[in-house]
Amino acid sequence: VDEFEIIARLFRPLTNGAPEAFDLMDDAAAIPSRPGWDLVITKDAMVEGVHFLPDDPPYLVAQKLLRVNLSDLAAKAAEPYAYFLAAAWPASWDDARKTAFAAGLGKDQITFGLTLLGGDTVSTPGPLTVSATLLGWVPSGGMVKRSGAGEGDILFVSGAIGDGHLGLSTAQNQPLELSEAASGYLKNRYRLPSPRLELRETLRRYATAAADVSDGLIADAGHIGEASGLGVELDLARTPLSAAGRAWLERQSDPVAAMVRLATGGDDYEVVCTVRRSDAAAAVESAAAAGVALSEIGIMTSGRGLHVSFDRRPVDATVKGWTHR
Amino acid sequence: VDEFEIIARLFRPLTNGAPEAFDLMDDAAAIPSRPGWDLVITKDAMVEGVHFLPDDPPYLVAQKLLRVNLSDLAAKAAEPYAYFLAAAWPASWDDARKTAFAAGLGKDQITFGLTLLGGDTVSTPGPLTVSATLLGWVPSGGMVKRSGAGEGDILFVSGAIGDGHLGLSTAQNQPLELSEAASGYLKNRYRLPSPRLELRETLRRYATAAADVSDGLIADAGHIGEASGLGVELDLARTPLSAAGRAWLERQSDPVAAMVRLATGGDDYEVVCTVRRSDAAAAVESAAAAGVALSEIGIMTSGRGLHVSFDRRPVDATVKGWTHR
Numbered sequence: 182v183d184e185f186e187i188i189a190r191l192f193r194p195l196t197n198g199a200p201e202a203f204d205l206m207d208d209a210a211a212i213p214s215r216p217g218w219d220l221v222i223t224k225d226a227m228v229e230g231v232h233f234l235p236d237d238p239p240y241l242v243a244q245k246l247l248r249v250n251l252s253d254l255a256a257k258a259a260e261p262y263a264y265f266l267a268a269a270w271p272a273s274w275d276d277a278r279k280t281a282f283a284a285g286l287g288k289d290q291i292t293f294g295l296t297l298l299g300g301d302t303v304s305t306p307g308p309l310t311v312s313a314t315l316l317g318w319v320p321s322g323g324m325v326k327r328s329g330a331g332e333g334d335i336l337f338v339s340g341a342i343g344d345g346h347l348g349l350s351t352a353q354n355q356p357l358e359l360s361e362a363a364s365g366y367l368k369n370r371y372r373l374p375s376p377r378l379e380l381r382e383t384l385r386r387y388a389t390a391a392a393d394v395s396d397g398l399i400a401d402a403g404h405i406g407e408a409s410g411l412g413v414e415l416d417l418a419r420t421p422l423s424a425a426g427r428a429w430l431e432r433q434s435d436p437v438a439a440m441v442r443l444a445t446g447g448d449d450y451e452v453v454c455t456v457r458r459s460d461a462a463a464a465v466e467s468a469a470a471a472g473v474a475l476s477e478i479g480i481m482t483s484g485r486g487l488h489v490s491f492d493r494r495p496v497d498a499t500v501k502g503w504t505h506r
Numbered sequence: 507v508d509e510f511e512i513i514a515r516l517f518r519p520l521t522n523g524a525p526e527a528f529d530l531m532d533d534a535a536a537i538p539s540r541p542g543w544d545l546v547i548t549k550d551a552m553v554e555g556v557h558f559l560p561d562d563p564p565y566l567v568a569q570k571l572l573r574v575n576l577s578d579l580a581a582k583a584a585e586p587y588a589y590f591l592a593a594a595w596p597a598s599w600d601d602a603r604k605t606a607f608a609a610g611l612g613k614d615q616i617t618f619g620l621t622l623l624g625g626d627t628v629s630t631p632g633p634l635t636v637s638a639t640l641l642g643w644v645p646s647g648g649m650v651k652r653s654g655a656g657e658g659d660i661l662f663v664s665g666a667i668g669d670g671h672l673g674l675s676t677a678q679n680q681p682l683e684l685s686e687a688a689s690g691y692l693k694n695r696y697r698l699p700s701p702r703l704e705l706r707e708t709l710r711r712y713a714t715a716a717a718d719v720s721d722g723l724i725a726d727a728g729h730i731g732e733a734s735g736l737g738v739e740l741d742l743a744r745t746p747l748s749a750a751g752r753a754w755l756e757r758q759s760d761p762v763a764a765m766v767r768l769a770t771g772g773d774d775y776e777v778v779c780t781v782r783r784s785d786a787a788a789a790v791e792s793a794a795a796a797g798v799a800l801s802e803i804g805i806m807t808s809g810r811g812l813h814v815s816f817d818r819r820p821v822d823a824t825v826k827g828w829t830h831r
Contacts (some may be wrong), residue, residue, distance in 0.1 A: 203652075210547050222537065222623065230631055
């Protein structure tokens with residue numbers, strides 16, 4: 182099959198006729214300047230067998246690729262704009278799989294207001310390997326960074342932690358002894374994360390620092406501390422869980438070890454952020470109005486390093502979640 | 507080895523302290539708007555065993571990754587600015603290899619005026635797979651496209667064609683019966699292409715359309731015709747060759763078939779472009795002043811399709827070079 186034909190049939194429609202993309206006839210796109218705005222750019226890669234399972238449907242893999250990148254934009258308070266795709270197809274990827282992959286991109290483009298502007302498709306003797314470069318807009322100088330936290334700022338996390346990790350375990354057929362409904366919920370949370378783009382206005386207005394939770398809550402909270410030159414006090418007992426997460430936790434003999442597992446598992450794609458104490462109530466209210474729960478989980482201190490506790494008992498949680506896969 | 511430590515040690519220095527990169531502490535960069543300029547973005551991926559040989563040194567692979575992308579910027583008359591990297595390392599890639607790869611990036615950053623702004627490093631059970639997203643600047647609306655050629659425009663190509671293909675054959679130990687010096691020259695041209703960035707002012711001033719020659723001269727000239735809605739008359743006998751290329755050609759029993767091979771082999775990273783007949787002499791002079799030879803190889807016609815000849819004899823050259831790898 183001619184790769185140019187595939188680009189024309191599967192990918193050109195994903196440009197929505199955007200003039201920046203030149204119908205994918207060029208090997209480049211041109212983005213006009215937008216005075217008063219910064220272009221936020223993030224790039225994440227995913228490898229079959231590392232970041233998703235070999236039997237995950239191509240449609241969902243495409244959505245996940247966009248969503249893990251959108252999660253970075255969400256944590257930076259950026260408005261999604263466009264993306265570039267690089268896909269290395271294995272020989273086993275026939276036309277039907279590529280078509281399903283493109284359909285997954287098309288679905289999420291509509292959901293999140295994205296347009297494809299370019300990229301590259303190549304063949305590989307190895308596993309499916311994809312990367313996306315996502316572009317978003319923030320008002321000039323308005324990107325929320327990891328490094329902006331101040332001493333005494335309150336540490337918040339959005340939504341629920343641990344679902345991604347439990348969902349992966351479920352998808353790998355590890356016995357979690359949960360109801361079918363709970364298992365299905367968790368598996369879906371693993372396969373199809375929901376980037377917290379609804380938090381944009383809240384973060385722009387109130388966050389002093391933010392990051393998305395991809396490496397694990399403990400690790401990503403720690404990164405904010407490092408980047409801001411502050412210590413972090415994190416109380417694991419306050420980690421927000423979903424109903425399915427709580428159901429799993431209740432079956433564990435060691436709740437502290439179990440909570441450490443959830444807080445280091447990663448793949449949450451929630452947002453961890455810091456807010457001045459005086460803004461904390463307003464930030465929670467603003468997020469709630471956007472449909473997202475913000476839970477207080479800790480505080481930034483003048484010290485250095487990460488201090489994890491569970492109801493005031495210190496917890497050694499440095500074993501996992503600190504290294505990129 | 508901790509991936510964060512690797513990022514800090516190998517990649518943070520490559521940001522040159524650019525404020526856009528936030529020391530790679532965030533998962534995103536922020537590019538301020540530059541009124542009067544468009545941001546040109548291109549993204550190419552390379553896979554070990556497909557786009558480079560498994561025993562190619564990491565230092566050169568890194569340089570090639572930047573250069574194949576820079577070649578796209580060169581053909582669009584864009585000034586290189588910055589890049590994002592995604593690297594999927596195989597387990598066999600130890601610290602020494604990663605360090606050599608980063609050193610290759612660092613070398614070419616200096617040569618070409620680039621800065622690393624972000625990206626992602628992951629592990630893979632497959633072959634080394636890398637992609638780069640390159641950013642460049644052009645004056646607003648000034649990107650040279652494939653679609654701008656006019657009827658009667660002269661078709662030019664820069665430098666010499668076929669070295670990349672012959673260099674690959676040499677690197678694969680196919681017997682070309684050339685001198686050691688010629689073999690070494692060709693192998694180096696394959697491993698380390700020279701993007702034609704010197705052509706920027708010439709292209710901005712005179713080119714009606716342009717593309718880089720990565721798929722092969724015939725294919726890439728054809729893409730300009732397609733994108734511009736014109737026919738292309740291409741005389742293979744006028745294809746410029748290097749001394750090593752000519753030496754190889756002289757040993758071939760069928761010079762037409764040999765020339766088709768060179769013009770479909772790809773990996774040239776030269777620039778094929780169209781220029782108004784009235785500008786042709788000035789364009790050649792402008793390129794020469796920048797140190798690059800432009801050779802006239804054909805003409806754009808009112809018809810459709812690609813018509814390849816060799817000294818007026820029609821040549822069937824549609825077999826190879828029309829499909830992306």
